[in-house]
Amino acid sequence: MLPVILTLILRVYYFMSKGLPDLNKDFSSWYTQVVNRAGLADYGPVKGTMVIKPYGFQLWENIRETFDSMIKKTGHVNAYFPLFIPKSFLAREAQHVEGFAKECAVVTHTRLKADPREGIIVDPDSKLEEEIVVRPTSETVIWSMYKKWIQSYRDLPILINQWANVVRWEMRTRLFLRTSEFLWQEGHTAHATAEEAEKETLDILELYRQLSEDFLAIPVYTGVKTDSEKFAGADKTYCIEAMMGDKRALQAGTSHNLGQNFAKAFEVTFQTQDNKEELVWATSWGISTRLIGAVILTHGDEKGLRLPPKIAPIQLVVIPIIKNKDQEEEVKSFLEPLIVQLQDLGIRVHQDWTNNSPGFKYNEWEMKGVPLRMEIGPRDIVKDQVVLARRDTGDKLIVPKEEVKDQIVGLLQDIQSGLFEQALEFRDQNTHSVNDYDSFKKIIKKGGFVRCGWDGEQATEAKVKEQTAATIRCIPFDENPNGLSCVFTGKPAKHEVIFAKAY
């Protein structure tokens, strides 16, 4: 009896091994496998590092190109600042150094040398006088330069962005969501007035919201961080917060009003129109390759990735179904003009002519999240039609050849908005307003966002975190604290906030 059961278990396991882990039971391992099997990324040789594979990198390129054109339209320009920062720079701004000190990679030597026993060792003679920090973010180098570049109000504003890598030595890492090195954009602007800096901070946040919702199809809450959650060195941190498929929160982008903190630290002043000397006002803002993780965690399903058409490296995959050489020729000549038409419309098409079986290809491209699939075989050619399959709903539809072009354009739009609507509905269903701590704890334990009153005390925030692991994700812009009381202390609420467990 026992061997029979064992064989059965093995069979089931073998069968399951082709699919993914149940994402309702083991979301974490589902995520890892999707990243791996969709060909997005791989682990690098140094712990916590990530290789972004071509298919994953195309996602990043699409995000980058979109956001890049958004900021260029609003007057920003790109530049590049060095990876290496003098150690002393980090210490200039007290909050800033405190925030990053624990996760900096430091360069102490500049040479290796051959060693008979170890093979190769760090050359002790090459020790640096002043050690160099690998940037965890670039405020300090950039403001050291802004000091040189800014003299008069005529030099302002400076609206510079850079696309770069940064290093934060993390203990627990996960592909895309938290790696020791990641790619991002960091905008660093300098302004003559506090009002202008605040406007910039909010304008950028709005661009982040648009990027996330209109492009990545990820609905976000916009708001401001509490003091304990804000960026080290900022006066205010605004953020977009999204809900992932396991109902946890992910900070998807942050925009900081740095006030005059960095201007003070780096003594950056300018002469006003009436010849007074004043400190410069600053902002900084960033989004990273973490957004790719957000796309996976928001839209993925039991079959793998589901990519919003606007960032999908491949929007339409064509699966030919053929039994012999003759049919291959037939399908090819049927397809050729159609593909050209689609490409002319700017649709990213890929044809899969590998020798794998059609079923294998369906599963493979579904894993990779391609929004639309076109199947074309002898039966279709006879009827002058194709079969289209949507990745988001799984629907298959038969489309006459002359309608294919229009259908595809329409379907891609439908899928884009459909994914957003689905994510929005999921988020709203799992966001609850509560007044009492018992319901609060229940929801947090079960997973989801809680909107509730908060007395504004850091101690309250800390205790809730200690007891439930939930943190204040943001004070949403549309808060209404009137009449609310703090969910923890019962005191009158200063703010209505969103609590959740976060990535």
Added chain:
RNA sequence: CGGGGUAUAGCGUAGUCCGGUUAACGCGCCUGCUUUGGGAGCAGGAGAUCGGGAGUUCAAAUCUCUCUACCCCGACCA
């Protein structure tokens, strides 16, 4: 950094307790033929100094010592 664990082919494992054939299996890979509308079949093949080093022994994947790497769990973070 504290606690626990693992290391055998590209991946996942068996063998280790109790030392003894040519280190086994699944997936993947290569070649050929047959296949193709939801994860194809057959045949053949390549691929492992059993994490590194030292020791015990006639004999080590297996026993001893040591080093290293990685994984899981707790304190930080976009």
